[in-house]
Amino acid sequence: MxxxxxxxxxxxxxxxxxxxxxxxxxxxxxxxxxxxxxxxxxxxxxxxxxxxxxxxxxxxxxxxxxxxxxxxxxxxxxxxxxxxxxxxxxxxxxxxxxxxxxxxxxxxxxxxxxxxxxxxxxxxxxxxxxxxxxxxxxxxxxxxxxxxxxxxxxxxxxxxxxxxxxxxxxxxxxxxxxxxxxxxxxxxxxxxxxxxxxxxxxxxxxxxxxxxxxxxxxxxxxxxxxxxPIPEATETALIAFPSSSAAIDCAIAIMGSGLPIARIEYLDDVQIAAVEAYSKLGLTIGDTLILECAGDPQTVARQMTWIIEIAGDFEPLDVKTAQSPEDRARIWQARHDAWWAAIALRPGAKGIPTDSCVPVSRMAEAIALARSDCAELGVTAPICGHVGDGNFHLCVVFDPDNAQEKANVDELLARLSRRAIALGGTITGEHGIGYGKRGYLVEEYGSAGIRAMAAIKRALDPRDILNPGKIIEASDALPFT
Structure with a gap:
């Protein structure tokens, strides 16, 4: 399909x-x-x-x-x-x-x-x-x-x-x-x-x-x-690595250690370079994790020490930590500016904030293949995501008036969705279906799943007036009255 x-x-x-x-x-x-x-x-x-x-x-x-x-x-x-x-x-x-x-x-x-x-x-x-x-x-x-x-x-x-x-x-x-x-x-x-x-x-x-x-x-x-409850104390770390596999393997090791991480985000080297050009934060260019611990001060300090020790096994390029709200905000600015930094790579271009989600164990593979696709298709698409739960985003930047470029972007998006399904994941971890991804929903759920959704839709909205054309298509549904 x-x-x-x-x-x-x-x-x-x-x-x-x-x-x-x-x-x-x-x-x-x-x-x-x-x-x-x-x-x-x-x-x-x-x-x-x-x-x-x-x-x-x-x-x-x-x-x-x-x-x-x-x-x-x-x-x-x-x-x-x-x-x-x-x-x-x-x-x-x-x-x-x-x-x-x-x-x-x-x-x-x-x-x-x-x-x-x-x-x-x-x-x-x-x-x-x-x-x-x-x-x-x-x-x-x-x-x-x-x-x-x-x-x-x-x-x-x-x-x-x-x-x-x-x-x-x-x-x-x-x-x-x-x-x-x-x-x-x-x-x-x-x-x-x-x-x-x-x-x-x-x-x-x-x-x-x-x-x-x-x-x-x-x-x-x-x-x-x-x-x-609002945590009593919070500490943030930004750790740069020489490769995406090192960063993601480190994240998996931290998650597997049982530490109660509050946040763990990933930005690839392309995204970090874009953020540095846009925000001038003094970042080391490399595949990067931003992590955060929250709780009482002693527990947080101990957890952060363990995190840095685990990261040391993956040969990090740079490690920064922050405790004050101001210093933590500066680190998180790298994540918060990711979208605008990606768009700034090509002034006047349009952006697509797409997402997919795979089991954490398959995330390194999914990201490596996505990067390979971008290189093959000539598409600019910095990557960031919630590495702790396998959800990642490509900030696709393109010229929609360029027919070949648009075709390449469409192919990239198709590969991302189908690969997520093939790796045991989902076509979207948090953005939803709308009408942008509804063509792939049957590939994820199968015809039986779509029929079940259509039956619920028909039961609660028999005249199809509520946001019609979203999630499922009219052709997927049972006849409306």
Whole structure:
């Protein structure tokens, strides 16, 4: 199977159908100025952080509470008008593109936080709350929310894409932090997926069904999420190695030692060179690990000593450690600037922040083959990733107007996805499917897996109005009513 060709950008607004006119009239009566059909607003909401062509919706609604979300969905369901939920637009696989037009449901005004329960280490949030907003609110409680995908994404969007990030090796991914959800289904029905208890054996796990569903099964209007104590002390190390295999083998040895690493990130020598050119941090050029330990001061110091001893077996080129917030931030700047540094390698070029995930034991092989592919195809693509859980990113930089270059990039992306599957991994560890990777999903799950997903989609969204065209294609699904 080949990846589906990207859909063409809508060059002009299509004539409105009678059904859409009816929906817009009803929504305008309820929302007033919080329903926009202005072209700039629609275009802003038709594209995410991906390179995929934008597809603006016909209108953008800004609900302020769950009742308004239910009204929007029930109205659109009655008239078979698509609805696409929108958080901050930081997703990477075309998740928010309105492939069939319809209403974009922007949740940014649903940003209430609370209550916070320190005893339960949980917090209730609306979907428009961003991770930085939440952690600022939690600062005086001694708790924090650890899932950090890089962007200041909304919690609703992070749940919907099953987000991850640099803290996953210690704290887990988004799926590990959702206790329960309040969801509005396609016809406007409200659903509570679980109680506030820390565990349950009561029936199907409805909560996890919506985690990673990318808005195709329902719209999240509230979430109860897990929090963690803020560590007393933190220490960071940056260690450069002479090769990617040395860096990754060192990471595997550290993980295998049983040390409770908080974060462990990898940047290849191309990425480090790009960051040094962009940020001037005084980095040694080489395949690099950034590691972090967190806990009480004595334990952290002891763990960092052991890490440096383990790294010594792999002949590091350079070792830097940092304890103060300022010095640690300087080390982490190398990771945080990775995307912008990659883009700066070719001014005016476009970037693709793709990802795949393999078993940690196969990561060195996967990265070596990806580097070989880049060399063979002549593609510029620095590599970074969460080496602790086998998830890595190629920051592909290319000229989309160059037909041969674009064809080479498409071939590279195809190889990355298929190789991840062949190595026992997945086509995406944290970015999700959207419509950018849906052509490979059947290769990962097989036809039985796709049919199971399609059956769930049909049961909860029988008219296919919720973010249609994402994750599974209409041709994969059972007939819609």
């Amino acid at each position: 080949t990846s589906p060709a990207p859909l063409q950008q809508q060059s002009s607004r299509q004539p409105l159908t009678d059904a859409l006119e009816t929906v817009l009239a009803a929504l305008r009566t309820r929302l007033g100025e919080r329903l926009s059909t202005a072209r700039p607003v629609r275009e802003q909401h038709g594209q995410d952080a991906s390179y995929l062509p934008p597809h603006p919706p016909d209108a953008v609604a800004f609900p302020e509470n769950a009742d308004e979300v239910a009204f929007i969905l029930s109205t659109c369901h009655a008239h078979r008008v698509p609805v696409i939920a929108f958080g901050t637009g930081s997703s990477c696989e075309g998740h928010v593109a309105a492939l069939n037009g319809g209403i974009c449901l922007d949740t940014s005004r649903m940003n209430a936080i609370g209550p916070v329960s320190p005893a339960d280490m949980t917090c209730v949030v609306e979907p428009g709350v961003t991770r930085k907003m939440l952690n600022a609110h939690l600062r005086d409680t001694g708790l924090f929310f650890p899932v950090d995908p890089g962007a200041d994404a909304s919690i609703g969007g992070m749940i919907s894409t099953r987000a991850s990030g640099t803290n996953a090796v210690r704290y887990g991914t988004m799926k590990d932090h959702v206790v329960s959800l309040d969801v509005v289904l396609a016809d406007g029905t409200r659903l509570r997926t679980a109680s506030a208890a820390r565990k349950s054996s009561a029936g199907y796990n409805l909560t996890q069904m919506f985690v990673g569903a990318e808005g195709t099964l329902g719209v999240i209007v509230s979430a109860t999420i897990r929090l963690h």
